[in-house]
Amino acid sequence: MHFSFLSLLRAAFSAHRDWPEQWRSPGPKPSYDVIIVGGGGHGLAAAYYLAAEFGIRDVAVVEKGWIGGGNTGRNTTIVRSNYLLEESEALYDHALKLWENLSQVLNYNVMFSPRGVMMLAHTTHDVQSFKRHYHANRLAGIDTEWLTPEEARDWCPGLNIARDIRYPIVGATLQKRGGVARHDAVAWGYARAASALGVDIIQNCEVTGIRRGLDGAVTGLDTTRGHIGAKKVGVSVAGHTSVIMDMAGVRLPIESFPLQALVSEPLKPIISCVVMSNTIHAYISQSDKGDLVIGAGTDQYVSYSQTGGMQITAHTLDAICELFPVLRRVRMMRNWGGIVDTTADRSPILGTTPVPGLFVNCGWGTGGFKATPGAGHLLAATIARGEPHPIAAPFSLDRFARGRLIDEAAAAAVAH
Amino acid sequence: MLLITCPYCGPRPEIEFAARGEAHVARAAPDGDGEAVAASLWLRTNPKGLIAERWRHVAGCGRFFNAVRHTVTDRFVTTYRVDEPRPDLAALAAAVGARGEGAR
Ligand SMILES: Cc1cc2nc3c(=O)[nH]c(=O)nc-3n(C[C@H](O)[C@H](O)[C@H](O)COP(=O)(O)OP(=O)(O)OC[C@H]3O[C@@H](n4cnc5c(N)ncnc54)[C@H](O)[C@@H]3O)c2cc1C
Ligand SMILES: [Zn+2]
Numbered sequence: 001m002h003f004s005f006l007s008l009l010r011a012a013f014s015a016h017r018d019w020p021e022q023w024r025s026p027g028p029k030p031s032y033d034v035i036i037v038g039g040g041g042h043g044l045a046a047a048y049y050l051a052a053e054f055g056i057r058d059v060a061v062v063e064k065g066w067i068g069g070g071n072t073g074r075n076t077t078i079v080r081s082n083y084l085l086e087e088s089e090a091l092y093d094h095a096l097k098l099w100e101n102l103s104q105v106l107n108y109n110v111m112f113s114p115r116g117v118m119m120l121a122h123t124t125h126d127v128q129s130f131k132r133h134y135h136a137n138r139l140a141g142i143d144t145e146w147l148t149p150e151e152a153r154d155w156c157p158g159l160n161i162a163r164d165i166r167y168p169i170v171g172a173t174l175q176k177r178g179g180v181a182r183h184d185a186v187a188w189g190y191a192r193a194a195s196a197l198g199v200d201i202i203q204n205c206e207v208t209g210i211r212r213g214l215d216g217a218v219t220g221l222d223t224t225r226g227h228i229g230a231k232k233v234g235v236s237v238a239g240h241t242s243v244i245m246d247m248a249g250v251r252l253p254i255e256s257f258p259l260q261a262l263v264s265e266p267l268k269p270i271i272s273c274v275v276m277s278n279t280i281h282a283y284i285s286q287s288d289k290g291d292l293v294i295g296a297g298t299d300q301y302v303s304y305s306q307t308g309g310m311q312i313t314a315h316t317l318d319a320i321c322e323l324f325p326v327l328r329r330v331r332m333m334r335n336w337g338g339i340v341d342t343t344a345d346r347s348p349i350l351g352t353t354p355v356p357g358l359f360v361n362c363g364w365g366t367g368g369f370k371a372t373p374g375a376g377h378l379l380a381a382t383i384a385r386g387e388p389h390p391i392a393a394p395f396s397l398d399r400f401a402r403g404r405l406i407d408e409a410a411a412a413a414v415a416h
Numbered sequence: 417m418l419l420i421t422c423p424y425c426g427p428r429p430e431i432e433f434a435a436r437g438e439a440h441v442a443r444a445a446p447d448g449d450g451e452a453v454a455a456s457l458w459l460r461t462n463p464k465g466l467i468a469e470r471w472r473h474v475a476g477c478g479r480f481f482n483a484v485r486h487t488v489t490d491r492f493v494t495t496y497r498v499d500e501p502r503p504d505l506a507a508l509a510a511a512v513g514a515r516g517e518g519a520r
Contacts, residue, residue: 242462253458255437256487300435301418304464304488309417311431344458401454 003107022188023195028202031229032060034383035221037207037244038237039063041072041183041369042361044190044201045376046234046383048106051197053377054384059199061191062223064206068187071238072369074338076261076283076295078274079370080117080178082137082144087394087406088347089140094391095374096177102373108189110181111288116273117178118147118155120323122167126279130173137175147172156273158326165322167280180274180285180293186372210247210358218248218357234359234383236375239304239339241362248355252362253400254341257298258308259366262335264327266290275323282319292330294320298340298366308337340365347406350378351388351396359383360397422473423481423495436470438462439482440502463487466505466512470498484508 001007001020011019034050036043039061050056061067079099081092098105099112121130130146137144149161152172161169191201202225209222210233220229235244239256267290274285283295296316299308313335321328343349343363348371350361361379364371374391381389388396394406418430438460444452461467467487472480484493484503493512494503 240464242460243464251455251459252462253460255460255462301469301485301490302438302462302467302487303490305490309430311417400458401451403454 003109022192023201025203026200028060028062028205028223028225028228029200031220032200033058033230034232034234035059035228035230036061036234036236037221038070038235038240039067039187039191039201039203040070040236040238041068041186041190041372042238042364042375042379043234043236044187044194045372046236046361046379047199047201047376048190048194048197049377049380050384051194051199054380056384057198059194060202060228061194061199062202062205062207062221062228064204064224066203067191067201068184071338071340072187072372073183074261074336075183075369076285076293077180077183077369078117078178078276078283078285078295078367079112079114079181080175081142081370082117082119082133082173082175082178083408084133084136085406085408086140088408089137089142090391091348091374091378091395092371093140093142094378095371098373098377099181100177102186102189106189106193108185108192110185110189112179112181113288114177114179115285116155116174116176118152118172118174118273118275120152120169120275120277120279121171121173122169122277122279124170127171130171134173143175143177145174145176147174156271156275158270158324159275160323160325167277167319167322169323178274180287181369182288183369186369190376207244207247210244210355212248212355216356218355230357232357232359232383234361234379236361236379238362238364238368239341241341241360245353245360248353248358250353250355250358252349252360252397253343254349254363255302256304256339256341257301258303258305258337259298259340260296260308260313260335260337262294262296262313262332263287264292264294264330264332267292267330270326271324277319277323280319280322282316282323284320284324291333292327298342304339306337306339342366344400344409345405345407346409348375348395349397350375350392351382352386353397418490418492420471420483420492421495422476422479423497424477424479425473428473428476432473432475434472434474436472436480439468439470466493466509468502468505471495486512
């Protein structure tokens, strides 16, 4: 089924009651060429690109809950590519370029809205570090602008640029190509397109073990829906990566922390762009539905609880109220947590593992939604070829032992 | 917010404490190879279940101590001094149940 103006018109005559199922829900086959573990945006995108670009269609995605129910469905959907280091710039801009045409490619409206991402500087240190990013980005051909406080306020009316607040705004960077997208639609769009190419999307199927042959190579997975054979397995389970990789005896440089977000009651359009402040841990944008989407920081301890401390969100709301005094009386509707997989250098791990046939995509931590199309594409390329895609190569697991860290931590050691 | 029992000061709110990561990570020997050094620097257990971890009571007595906590419920099972050995996590897990809810 193809979405078009005509198909929308036709469905309107039956009051939109007769839309067919958007993807198939088959039971697992005895075996597949490739199984992707984790039905988040990354895993579904990987399955889609395996089928669409690399001609591997005997693929399944196994998801323990429902697709997009992990961090994909819990994040604040900020998309940008203005990272500091060359490796990261190549990685995130690869994804951003895919975002730009994603709705057309998938024939599914992922509501990518490049409304501009503005990052606020509050201190001399911020200014120095942001200017360094600004110059690095310009060298790499990534769009970026430097704004004075007045220009920042003009770009986002309502922003408080008074000099006498606790963390006054002293400047800002703006990436106009950045923005937001509809989180669920990204998962659904990839699932639908992958399913149409023959990929089996298997929900309510938790992986409980990784089986290996005498040579150590992967032979299949134990799941709550039985054993499924596989020639290759790609693990893309975000916060649960350490748990799954432990099933194959692989220890990782990853810790899982709660990260929270919250939404307000719906309002008329008021915040026209994405505003982020790393220094005071607050992120805000407004969804098309009208709710303010606000991101907070991580808790300080390892946890799989999918909830976090109230003091973290309270701290973020303090910051939001100071940045946008006009929002002080707005009521918050919902608050939730996701579990993010953080590495020491705040860069992801994408590539091969010491186990033949086992590939991993993880460590995206607080900022992997923006990478969804790129991470999926690079994981697919790496699985298809059996060796890392050149853009992914610097993000190998062995970079830690080699001391080749890609240290974005200093730049943004908080949610983004 | 967690309620954490400092072995020296008693129960206090989490904002008085700083989490300091996995406990009992042995530093690689001086003659250890690069892999061993990297492992002790970077590799972490990150368990879903009981974790032995370090905390520091920064806004209290200032001292380090260790704790066993369940990472699904965030319940503390026990806290102990840094010079005490790591408790038997498997035995503790059996005692407190799958979600750590038998913990006091
Ligand atoms: C509150 C919050 C705000 C965020 N804000 C942003 C942001 O603004 N911008 C940004 O770029 N990033 C953001 N992120 C990070 C981003 O959400 C993630 O990096 C990204 O969505 C990860 O996608 P994924 O597909 O890898 O993971 P997920 O969507 O988490 O998918 C992993 C899937 O694996 C499944 N799984 C786990 N264990 C098993 C098992 N044993 N068997 C089968 N399946 C299993 C899970 O159920 C889950 O559905 C935020 C995260 C959070 C929590
Ligand atoms: Zn104390």
